[in-house]
Amino acid sequence: MSKKKVESLVLPMELLRHLKPSDFSDANEYRAWQLRQLNVLEAGLVSHPSVPLADRGNNNPAAATLREAIRSTATTATLDVRALSAAVMALSWRSVDVCRWADGYPLNLHLYLSLLRAVFDGRDVLDELLELIKKTWGVLGLNRTIHDVCFTWLLFEKHVVVTGQQVQVDEPSDLLSAALAMLQQLRGQLPLPLHDNDDLLPEPAFLIRRVLAATLTSMHSWAEEKLLDYHEAFQSSSSSSFSSMEKVVSLAVSAAEMLRQYCSAADDFFIIIFFILVTTRCCW
Template sequence: VGRRIESVVLPLELLQQLKQSDFSDQQEYDAWQKRNLRVLEAGLLLHPRVPLDKSNNASQRLRQIIHAALDRPIETGKNNESMQVLRSAVMSLASRSDGSLSDSCHWADGIPLNLRLYEMLLEMCFDINDETSIVEEVDELMEQIKKTWVILGINQMLHNLCFAWVLFHHFVSTGQVEMDLLYAADGQLAEVAKDAKTTRDPEYSKILSSTLSSILGWAEKRLLAYHDTFDSGNVYTMQGIVSLGVSAAKILVEDVSTEYRRKRKEVDVARNRIDTYIRSSLRTAFAQASL
């Protein structure tokens, strides 16, 4: 009570406060405890914000506790010895400084765990009854989601990139028919392009390159032989997919490519990509016709 949310390790607090009698049966309780321990393992041991020293005693203790608890659950909801040992190990790891002046706990802000957790939060923006639609209360919901930034180590640039990915992923996973999702993803990439021109942060550039390469790879798989991809039933999606692919390619070439930045060559990325799609598709079509 009275503590700032960024100074709280949520899975630890849940383990501290809830006990077996709060659950309907032993199986549900065991599964809940294991999930929380797995989150602690992911955030503090597997993907920590601050790299671990192999000789760190707290990390060794936490590994032992988690390993033992998977076979024999800890008695939670009490301030007993096992919970004290767990709290000591967790807080020792979560309180390690990342070089900033903040006294925040670092348990969910290591990459890629924080990005995956944030992606799951952004998924809440979609209507559970119609996954191609965004909920009406999206603005209010987004304000609540952004309150997790301090816990997850998210900033506006990472938000823009994650949201672009979530919109794109929803377009793909819901049958590639809802053009509003595709246009929204492309529009979000315009924000990503602005961000990419203002930063040279190597960690962000790595995430940016990986995300955009996945989007571009998906688009080009459909565009390099577009005669095989599009027909009268889905040709209306072609323009949007071209635009998305070109947007991703432009950022990768102009803002991620070190060669481009070094030489400062004038490259018309859009024209080059579209020319490549046309030539490749024609070659494929002629090759198929000659068989």
């Protein structure tokens, strides 16, 4: 299949065309699956399209057909695939030069993060699968920088999951170290200056700023919570506990600096971090 052909496919629509009731255990399972595909189509083509619909698509015949297909499937379990396909093609080819169905924010990020989570096998990353997933950038409207922000977030998320059942985070985490390394790598990629008004940012700078702000804010909040409650989070006086604390401090500082530099949204947290670090080192 040619590259052009692959990029012109609207995957949920292709699945609806080709999978039959006999492929499922019963009619209810098939109906639920159809609704999931239709909801993805609505999210990508009507609710969060990269090229916005006028009046949110309320007066758009193709959008109305798609919504009617969802209503009909939910209430009567009937789906006119031919009419739906015509509506989906009309909506996805509105840009004329390229098929757009999954590159609108935030749907594209939800889909990409779901794919990236499949890359992690325990604490290892499956490089071959990662390379395949990168081939979706064109369909999802992503680039290297957005990928790196998403990957940084997943490293951090995995660290939080691994340590989430513990009150203490005394053992240094390779995942947290990797997330910190990715943050430093990102600094060399981010566009500067970023305009204060998101609406004036060109794509994909607008998406980068949105994703970066959400990622850094979550990291900063988590690190802040650990450091403000450092007596509980870092009870041990071992070198590994101090190493873990240093990484959390580094994360808090890096996230706050980058929020100020790129997103203008960080709290003034440096004095608190410095005080905790110095007093804790003195106590040990």
